[in-house]
Amino acid sequence: MALDFSKYFTERxxxxxxxxxxxxxxxxxxxxxxxxGGGLPNPDLFPFxxxxxxxxxxxxxxxxxxxxxxxxxxxxxxxxxSQLEPLxxxxxxxxxxxxxxxxxxxxxxxxxxxxPKYDNWSVILSAGSTDALxxxxxxxxxxxxxxLVDEWSYPTAIETFTSAGYPxxxxxxxxxxxxxxxxxxxxxxxxxxxxxxxxxLIPTGQNPTGFTMSLQRRxxxxxxxxKHDILIIEDDPYYFLQFADAPVVTKEEExxxxxxxxxxxxxxxxxxxxxxxxxxxxxxxxLSKLLAPNMxxxxxxxxxxxxxxxxxxxxxTIQQPCGISQGLxxxxxxxxxxxxxxxxxxxxxxxxxxxxxxxxxxxxxxxxGDMVEVTAPVGGMFVWIKINLPSxxxxxxxxxxxxxxxxxxxxxxxxxxxxxxPVTNTDxxxxxxxxxxxxxxxxxxxxxxxxxxxxxxxxxYCHQQ
Amino acid sequence: MALDFSKYFTERxxxxxxxxxxxxxxxxxxxxxxxxGGGLPNPDLFPFxxxxxxxxxxxxxxxxxxxxxxxxxxxxxxxxxSQLEPLxxxxxxxxxxxxxxxxxxxxxxxxxxxxPKYDNWSVILSAGSTDALxxxxxxxxxxxxxxLVDEWSYPTAIETFTSAGYPxxxxxxxxxxxxxxxxxxxxxxxxxxxxxxxxxLIPTGQNPTGFTMSLQRRxxxxxxxxKHDILIIEDDPYYFLQFADAPVVTKEEExxxxxxxxxxxxxxxxxxxxxxxxxxxxxxxxLSKLLAPNMxxxxxxxxxxxxxxxxxxxxxTIQQPCGISQGLxxxxxxxxxxxxxxxxxxxxxxxxxxxxxxxxxxxxxxxxGDMVEVTAPVGGMFVWIKINLPSxxxxxxxxxxxxxxxxxxxxxxxxxxxxxxPVTNTDxxxxxxxxxxxxxxxxxxxxxxxxxxxxxxxxxYCHQQ
Numbered sequence: 001m002a003l004d005f006s007k008y009f010t011e012r013x014x015x016x017x018x019x020x021x022x023x024x025x026x027x028x029x030x031x032x033x034x035x036x037g038g039g040l041p042n043p044d045l046f047p048f049x050x051x052x053x054x055x056x057x058x059x060x061x062x063x064x065x066x067x068x069x070x071x072x073x074x075x076x077x078x079x080x081x082s083q084l085e086p087l088x089x090x091x092x093x094x095x096x097x098x099x100x101x102x103x104x105x106x107x108x109x110x111x112x113x114x115x116p117k118y119d120n121w122s123v124i125l126s127a128g129s130t131d132a133l134x135x136x137x138x139x140x141x142x143x144x145x146x147x148l149v150d151e152w153s154y155p156t157a158i159e160t161f162t163s164a165g166y167p168x169x170x171x172x173x174x175x176x177x178x179x180x181x182x183x184x185x186x187x188x189x190x191x192x193x194x195x196x197x198x199x200x201l202i203p204t205g206q207n208p209t210g211f212t213m214s215l216q217r218r219x220x221x222x223x224x225x226x227k228h229d230i231l232i233i234e235d236d237p238y239y240f241l242q243f244a245d246a247p248v249v250t251k252e253e254e255x256x257x258x259x260x261x262x263x264x265x266x267x268x269x270x271x272x273x274x275x276x277x278x279x280x281x282x283x284x285x286x287l288s289k290l291l292a293p294n295m296x297x298x299x300x301x302x303x304x305x306x307x308x309x310x311x312x313x314x315x316x317t318i319q320q321p322c323g324i325s326q327g328l329x330x331x332x333x334x335x336x337x338x339x340x341x342x343x344x345x346x347x348x349x350x351x352x353x354x355x356x357x358x359x360x361x362x363x364x365x366x367x368x369g370d371m372v373e374v375t376a377p378v379g380g381m382f383v384w385i386k387i388n389l390p391s392x393x394x395x396x397x398x399x400x401x402x403x404x405x406x407x408x409x410x411x412x413x414x415x416x417x418x419x420x421x422p423v424t425n426t427d428x429x430x431x432x433x434x435x436x437x438x439x440x441x442x443x444x445x446x447x448x449x450x451x452x453x454x455x456x457x458x459x460x461y462c463h464q465q
Numbered sequence: 466m467a468l469d470f471s472k473y474f475t476e477r478x479x480x481x482x483x484x485x486x487x488x489x490x491x492x493x494x495x496x497x498x499x500x501x502g503g504g505l506p507n508p509d510l511f512p513f514x515x516x517x518x519x520x521x522x523x524x525x526x527x528x529x530x531x532x533x534x535x536x537x538x539x540x541x542x543x544x545x546x547s548q549l550e551p552l553x554x555x556x557x558x559x560x561x562x563x564x565x566x567x568x569x570x571x572x573x574x575x576x577x578x579x580x581p582k583y584d585n586w587s588v589i590l591s592a593g594s595t596d597a598l599x600x601x602x603x604x605x606x607x608x609x610x611x612x613l614v615d616e617w618s619y620p621t622a623i624e625t626f627t628s629a630g631y632p633x634x635x636x637x638x639x640x641x642x643x644x645x646x647x648x649x650x651x652x653x654x655x656x657x658x659x660x661x662x663x664x665x666l667i668p669t670g671q672n673p674t675g676f677t678m679s680l681q682r683r684x685x686x687x688x689x690x691x692k693h694d695i696l697i698i699e700d701d702p703y704y705f706l707q708f709a710d711a712p713v714v715t716k717e718e719e720x721x722x723x724x725x726x727x728x729x730x731x732x733x734x735x736x737x738x739x740x741x742x743x744x745x746x747x748x749x750x751x752l753s754k755l756l757a758p759n760m761x762x763x764x765x766x767x768x769x770x771x772x773x774x775x776x777x778x779x780x781x782t783i784q785q786p787c788g789i790s791q792g793l794x795x796x797x798x799x800x801x802x803x804x805x806x807x808x809x810x811x812x813x814x815x816x817x818x819x820x821x822x823x824x825x826x827x828x829x830x831x832x833x834g835d836m837v838e839v840t841a842p843v844g845g846m847f848v849w850i851k852i853n854l855p856s857x858x859x860x861x862x863x864x865x866x867x868x869x870x871x872x873x874x875x876x877x878x879x880x881x882x883x884x885x886x887p888v889t890n891t892d893x894x895x896x897x898x899x900x901x902x903x904x905x906x907x908x909x910x911x912x913x914x915x916x917x918x919x920x921x922x923x924x925x926y927c928h929q930q
Contacts, residue, residue: 012608015628019620020884027878034915035878036825036902039672039846044528045817046757047810049519051793055512062541063509076527091757127592127761131782143477155484160781163480207504292511292556294788296592316625317596322787323759328516345512352510360501381504411497419485437501450499 002118002279002303005231008140008197009309016312043088050075050087051324055332058341059348072336074327084334090327096314097307098125098299098321102330106285106299109339113265114274114283116301121279124307124314126298127321129235129284133200134160135310136233136282136300140197141166148186148199148230150178152384152420152434154207157200157235161422168422169196175375177203177211180220187228198231203272205238205380208420208436212242212379218272225280234272234283238380240290240346242268243354248376250362252444255355262350265343279303287329289381290346295325353381359444360437363451371455371462381440385414387433388462400431403461412453467583467744467768470696473605473662474774481777508553515540515552516789520797523806524813537801539792549799555792561779562772563590563764563786567795571750571764574804578730579739579748581766586744589772589779591763592786594700594749598665599625600775601698601747601765605662606631613651613664613695615643617849617885617899619672622665622700626887633887634661640840642668642676645685652693663696668737670703670845673885673901677707677844683737690745699737699748703845705755705811707733708819713841715827717909720820727815730808744768752794754846755811760790818846824909825902828916836920836927846905850879852898853927865896868926877918 024037052073060067078086084101097103106123110116126132133156141147143165149157151170161168169190172182178201190196201221203213213221225232246261263269273283279302286298300310314320333342360383361376373386393399404416417434418426439447489502517538525532543551549566562568571588575581591597598621606612608630614622616635626633634655637647643666655661666686668678678686690697711726728734738748744767751763765775779785798807825848826841838851858864869881882899883891904912 012628012630015630019624021620021880024878024880027873030876032876033878034876034907034911034918036904036907036912036915037878037880038906039903040906041754041758042905045526045814047520047526048757049527049534051518053516054514061510061512062514069514091759093758127783130784134782155486156781159484163477163777163781165477165480289506292513292788293506293558294556294785296783296787312628316621316628317599318592318761318783319595320759322761322790323757324789324793325787328789349510408492411495411499413489413492413498413500413502415486415489415502438504439501440507441503441505442499442501446499447501450501453499
C-alpha cells in the first residue's frame, strides 16, 4: 500500500471536489427514466459522421519509399465486436479522467512496461505533459514553496515554476543527471522557512543535457527522496528513445549493425515509478514524441487518491483531452496497431533517433576534437556541448554571446546554455560555456554539416591541439 | 483605444512572460541556417498521412433522412490554392495562440458578428470555455479576491471559483438575468478588504435559469461596471441559440411557421463585447454547442495585452488546443462550409433548439398550469421552473428533496435548484423551490412526456386550481 501524502495537499487542492451534479448519475441507469438533468447538447446535432486518419504500418515512416498505410476511424455506429465507444462517446462532454477505452489502454501499458509496486495506482489522461506538470505541482505547492531541480533544466518547466512563484533549489548534475549526494546535502542543509516537498526530474535524455540516469542512480535518488520525504515528478517523454550501449559509429550501415544493441522494450532502464514502493512518484508520459506533439495527449500515473484531485482539476480546466485525439488514439492503439504494434513502432523510433545521434556525434568527434567536452547521449534528442575555452577567454564577459553571434554568421545555431538555467539572475550564467544541440529535427546530412560549421566557429576561440 | 487594466494583474500574471527560446526564432528565416535549436520531434516520423472527417451539409443533421455528407481533411501535402497549413503545421508544437488559419477565421468572425468598438482587440484559441474561464479569472484574481456572480449560476464556474478560493458575491436576478440596480448597490455598499474586480455573466440563455439579457439590460450592466471599474467575463456559449419573439406553439408545423421570427444572425441581441468601449469585457466563445463539446475548441476575445498573458499561460499548460481539432475545424470553417455555411448551420441549430423549447414549454403550459412559474426561455437550452408550493409546504424542511424523490419514483429527473447556488452553506438553499430542466438532450416526445410526469408529481404537493 502507498503512503498517504494527502496531508501535504494545498488549501486549493483540498477545496477541489466532485460536482454535485455527479450525484444524479446513479439514476441514469434506469431506462424508464426521462432525464432533463444533463446540460448536454444533442448528439444528433453533432455534424460529424466519422473521424479518420491514415497511419503507417508500425515500424515505418514517410522517410521510407512506398510506405503502406492503414485506416483508423471511429464513427456514429458502434463497430461490431469492438470494445470502443461510438463517436458520441468520444465527442460529448465526459468526466475528467478521459474516455474509458483509452484510459484502460494506458493502464494496461503501464502495468506491462512499468509494473508499479503498490496497489492503488492508476492513470488519468492529460492534454500533454506541460499541462500535467502544472497540475501535479499544484497538488502540493503554494506560491513561495521551493522546488528541487537540476542545475540545468527544461525551459517550459522553469517557466512553469517561475510564474507559479516556486523558488527553484538547484542540485548539481554529472553525466548521469542529478547527483544523489548533492540532493541529500541540499535537503539536509535546507534552512528555508517552507519545506522541500517535490523534485522535478527528466530521467531519460534530460532536456537540455541529454543525460540519462542509470538504474543505480535512480535507486540512489529515490532513497534520498524517501529519507527527506520528497515527492518525485518523473517527466519522461524520451523513455522509449534509449540507445543503451549502441556505440557511436560513422556510417549508416554501421549504425544498422548495432540496432541489435538497442534496448528494445525489455531492456530499457526501469523508470523511477517502477522502483517506487511508497507512491511518491508522479509519472508523466506523453504521445508527443511517439506520435505527434499536437495530439495534446498524455497520461499521468500515480496513486489513485492523487489522481482523483487531478481529475477535479481537469474538470475546471480542460475537462479532458480532445475527443478526436482520444478516439483516433484509442482506435489506433487498441485495434489497428494494438499494443504489440505500438511497441514495434517505438522500437523503430529508437533506431531512427539512434541514427540521428550517430550522425551528430560522429561528426562532432571528427571535427570538434578537444575543443569541446560531451557525454554521448544514450537517450533522447539532445547533446550538451561544453566549450573548452582557453583560460584568457573563460573569464571574458560576453564571450558566449560573441560565440553565438559567430555561429549565426556561419549559419549554424545551437541554444546558449544560460537559457536552460533556473538561476533568476541570468548575468550569473550568461557566460557558462555550454550549448544545447537538438539532433531530432535536422536531417542527418545537416547534423553532420552543422558540426563542420561549428568547428569553423570554435577554431576562432579555442586553439585546437 | 482600450483602457489599461494591467495595473490589476496578479503577481503570478506579472511573472508570466515569453520563453527566452523565442528570441531565437528571428534567425530561422535565413534558409542557409542549420538550426539545432528547437527541441522538436521530427515531423517525418509522425505516423499520420492525413486526418479527415465527414460532415453534414450546413443546415442539416442526422435527424434528417438521407443526409448528404461532405469530406473535410488535411494532409502532409499543402493543398493547391489553399491558405491552410499542412499537417505538420497543425501537429507540431506551436505557440500559445493557436494555428494561424483558425485564429484568423475566428478573428474575422468576431469582426463581422460583434464588431468590437476599440482598436487593439484580438482572439486566442482556448481548449474550451472551462479552461478559458480559469485563465481569464487568474489574470486578475488571487485567492481571497471576491467575484460577482448571479444568485444562480453554472456549477462548473462555481466549482472553479470555489476551488480557487474566490468568495462569490451574489447579485439578484429577474427574468432578464442580473439586475443592474442590485449590482450597483452591491458594489456601492462593498466593505470587503479586497476590491470587487470581476463579474461573471452568461448573458444568453443563462445556465441554469435560461434567462437572456435584453440589449438595454446589457447596456445598463455595462454602465454599472464602468462606474465601479469592474471587468466583465462574458461566457456566451448559447449566443447563436436565440429564439427572439418566436412564440411557444404546440405543433411542430406551427413551430416551423414561426422560423421566420427567429433572429437569424443579424438580429441577435448584441453581445456585451460589442458595446464595450473600454476593453473591459473578456468574451468566451466555444464550438461545444455549435459542433461538439469534446472538440475542446473555443476562443477568447479581448484586449491584445490581456491575451498576451493568456498566451503565456497556455504555454505552461495546454500549449494550444489539439491540432487535429484545429486542423479539421480550420478546414471545415475556412474551406468546406466557409463562414456563410457556418452561419447557415448555426441558423439551423436555432430552429432545432426552438422546436425543443416549444416541445417542453407547450407541454409545461398544458400540464403544469399554475403549479409552476416560468419565464419562457428566448435562448439556450434551459428552463428554470419555480414550484408554487402552498404556504404550509413552503417552509417545510426537506420538502425539495422529497419532491425530487417523488420525481425519481415517477421516472422523471430535473436538477434541484440548490445545485446551482453559489452559497456555500447548502442548508440555506436546499429548500428553494426551483428545478432546472434541460431541453437540449431528450427527444421532443420525451420532453413532452417529462412534463406530464412532472404534473403527476406536483399534483401531490400543489393544489392545482
